[in-house]
Amino acid sequence: MKQEVILTTKNLKKSYDNEQLVLKDMSFSLEKGEVVVVVGPSGCGKSTFLRCLNMLEPIDSGTISFKDQVIERDRKDAYTIRQKIGMVFQSYDLFPHLTILGNILLAPLKVQKREKQELIQEAEQLLKRVGLLDKKDAYPRQLSGGQKQRVAIVRALMMHPEILLLDEITAALDPEMVREVLQVVLELAKEGMTMVIVTHEMEFAKAVSDRVLFMDQGLVVEEGKPEDFFTSPQTERAKQFLNTFHYEAI
């Protein structure tokens, strides 16, 4: 069964301030319904890669295409394409001046100009699913980190994105809150949501992904199915990287 490819990058290169390349020649494609997890040591460029996919960073060369359409940061249609690519960040990036419901409704109301009543219903359903319906009128500061991150996911889902980018969404959380957030992501994966996930949670990566990308120094060093990658990595660098997660091995 051959699936439709919805996002590709070709020979993507990116540097900050024209210094050392953060991304050296990234070529990548994502199929509909696929969950790709990107892992790698800090500073390997995985977050930058994700940010480029959402046009938050200008790229030096190469192309990014969404469904055969090349996308560029400065073009007018950047805004329409961004609606189809949702993103959740590491920091609790809820808008502090809006209630939870206000946070969730802002973009669908202003960007997609959808009917408010219908939106509220949808938002309440989603909030109920992530167990936060009772918080809908609270302000972000009244929520825990895990709760905020679940709201951020709901906020991204409200735009009905075709792809969801998750950038280390549990990295800033207290350990006991990590599970409640990852649970939501696992359910989304089960429902067939297309996702690119950057994470340091290896167990979660193993459970959620269809494909793993191991990046180091701006390049994809190894790529494969999770069961292969985590049990028998092929490259030396991937072995070393995975070893850092096994304290008992030391």
Added chain:
Amino acid sequence: MQNLGIQVLFQGNNFLRLCGGLWQSLQIAVISMVLSIVLGMILGIVMTSPKKLVRFLCRIYLEIVRIMPQLVLLFLVYFGAAKHLNINLPGSWAAVIVFTFWGAAEMGDLVRSALQSIPVHQYQSGFGLGMTKLQVYRYVIIPQTVRRLLPSVMNLLTRMIKTTSLVVLIGVIEVVKVGKQIIDSSRYTVPDAALWVYGVIFIMYFAICYPFSRAAAMLDKKIKD
């Protein structure tokens, strides 16, 4: 070209007279500033006193200074002194008194907040090394405070220089007053002297204040980085 009003500046010693007037304003600003810094340092330390009453009194003083327009304070001292002390206090003296009264309060508050922004463990590690209280202040606290204070002190100085323009309203012969005299004396020969004279005074103030505020902004940035 007979209509060129700018010539008024070069008639006789007009330009020099304006500069002399400006010098008078600057003297008031500088003397007041020096007094303010000295008194403000003391006041700042007093403001960190553990005694509630002392802090309360300082607070009242600061609020009075902050809430009253400087011109009102000038009027109070200038006209009040003439009436009650039966002395004809020169306007420039009144100005120095008022600006020092105001500057010391502002300076005190700056010193207080700079002192309080220094973490307690800085004091403690000083004492831990066996220094006396005086030594801790001399070698640990004051050097750090001065660095933090410098930009705000420069800003206060520009504010003070700008505020000296008010002293013309209590009869001090300074730059604005000299300007008025020049305008009056050339009323018939150069009808649009006002434009040029006030324009030049405007530029003079800018030329003095701008370097200070620029330097303050740069220092501030340097400290924050």
Added chain:
Amino acid sequence: MDFEFIRGNVPLYVEAAGITLRISFLGILLSTVIGLLCSLVKVFKIPVLGFVVNCYIEISRNTPLLIQLFFLYFGLPKLGIVLSSEGCAITGLAFLGGSYMAEAFRTGIEQVPKIQTETGLSLGLTKWQVFLHIILPQAIATSVPVFCANIIFLIKETSVFSAVALADLMFVAKDLIGIYYKTDEALFMLVTAYLMILLPISLLCSWVERRVRYAEFGNSSAVPGK
């Protein structure tokens, strides 16, 4: 102290205070508009306008209001631009206040973390929508303390308007001293009038500041609610 004299002249002061308040209100309103526009130009880094705004801010902040007023009142008529005392006062106050307000808003805007903009963009909002719905509300909350301080500062600055023949509080006080030699009474009423204007406003400002601070809008990376 001659209380009879004081009572007799209360209406004069009330009228003068009305003028001070009206000029302050209009001047501050204009300052806020100018400040908002200038801060937008600076934040969005608009090429030529940005330079003009920078020049304006530096000139306005580094010259005394009194000199600005004299230039407007005595200088400009020579170029054929004649403003009334009130017109001068309002223009002068707006010229001075605009730059102070611009700096207040600009700092407020710059204090909103960059991630807020990125999040907005990633949701598909346009730059302008991000600014209007996400940045501005937070920036206003963080600018409130400086905004309030500016209001008080500008009202105090109005005290120089008597110099361009505006019949404000200082003008009345000076008149009474000059004509009747009732120095104590005139000064007493002057101080009282300013206190009655500035004290409530100052208290109101600190109340607003406290409210905003409790709302904690400004800090998105605050500790998770515990």
